[in-house]
Amino acid sequence: MTDTTPAGSGGSADSADSAGSVGEGGGGRHVRVVLVDDHRMFRTGVQAEIGATAETGVEVVGEAADVDQAVAVVTATRPEVVLLDVHLPGGGGVEVLRRCATLAADPERPVRFLALSVSDAAEDVIGVIRGGARGYVTKTITGPDLVNSIFRVRDGDAVFSPRLAGFVLDAFASTDAPPVDEDLDRLTQREREVLRLIARGYAYKEIAKQLFISVKTVESHVSAVLRKLQLSNRHELTRWATARRLV
Structure with a gap:
């Protein structure tokens, strides 16, 4: 710590x-x-x-x-x-x-x-x-x-x-409720966390160490994110996250 x-x-x-x-x-x-x-x-x-x-x-x-x-x-x-x-x-x-x-x-x-x-x-x-x-x-x-x-x-x-x-x-x-992002709402909290780290340029091993999970689990989360967001690769994922200011 x-x-x-x-x-x-x-x-x-x-x-x-x-x-x-x-x-x-x-x-x-x-x-x-x-x-x-x-x-x-x-x-x-x-x-x-x-x-x-x-x-x-x-x-x-x-x-x-x-x-x-x-x-x-x-x-x-x-x-x-x-x-x-x-x-x-x-x-x-x-x-x-x-x-x-x-x-x-x-x-x-x-x-x-x-x-x-x-x-x-x-x-x-x-x-x-x-x-x-x-x-x-x-x-x-x-x-x-x-x-x-x-x-x-x-x-x-x-x-x-x-x-x-x-x-x-x-x-x-703010008295206004934040806008709902239906695409983002499809992701679990852990998937959002992996998404954010991928978009920041972290390698799978680095993400695994950061989140105390296995590399295989990171790969599973990335696959789920790509499927849910209908994206093809981590470069598209990074652009998607950047456009929504999640990075």
């Missing part, structure tokens, strides 16, 4: 200070967290970064790898914060938010959601925020900043990695 400091949106400048630093974990702070991500190695890495309860105050009470598991674990454990990946088998993070809406709305014990994703796409950010997440940080965030973000979300703040906050402000500043 590299250094990306989250910036709050919708909270005061003092909110970050009130959450304190990671070093205060042993001084009484405590938060119960569920990790939702379909990559076991990533969950293990996050657990290693934030799960030292005595030091950070974060207690990881459950993990899940897909939508059904996530709903079951969150319902059973009732954590204060859920770290939620955007792209999950079974419908994605938005589906988890939809099915856990009652828990999130509980006035006495609200379950709050913080998206933690490799994607920095505007539609992914806006989608989960509209779905009810309290913040969105990318997987480049440092362990200490992630711990701080978890506590801020637990306390009701909205937290975003710096460049992502602008997406949300722009989206909610």
Whole structure:
């Protein structure tokens, strides 16, 4: 993980200070967290970064790898914060938010959601925020900043990695609904992510490494995208994505 400091949106400048630093974990702070991500190695890495309860105050009470598991674990454990990946088998993070809406709305014990994703796409950010997440940080965030973000979300703040906050402000500043792109709507969230990386010039191996998937899976996604969009090759795909400002 590299250094990306989250910036709050919708909270005061003092909110970050009130959450304190990671070093205060042993001084009484405590938060119960569920990790939702379909990559076991990533969950293990996050657990290693934030799960030292005595030091950070974060207690990881459950993990899940897909939508059904996530709903079951969150319902059973009732954590204060859920770290939620955007792209999950079974419908994605938005589906988890939809099915856990009652828990999130509980006035006495609200379950709050913080998206933690490799994607920095505007539609992914806006989608989960509209779905009810309290913040969105990318997987480049440092362990200490992630711990701080978890506590801020637990306390009701909205937290975003710096460049992502602008997406949300722009989206909610407008009273007009964004235009519907029927072609783009045919693609799954993962296919959109692969499409964007292809359009940026990434090789299949680079995409596989970036998304923690196999090269064969990347090839399958590219084939699906080309078929759904009725395109012939990655050059046409790149032009298509550029015309829609997805790159």
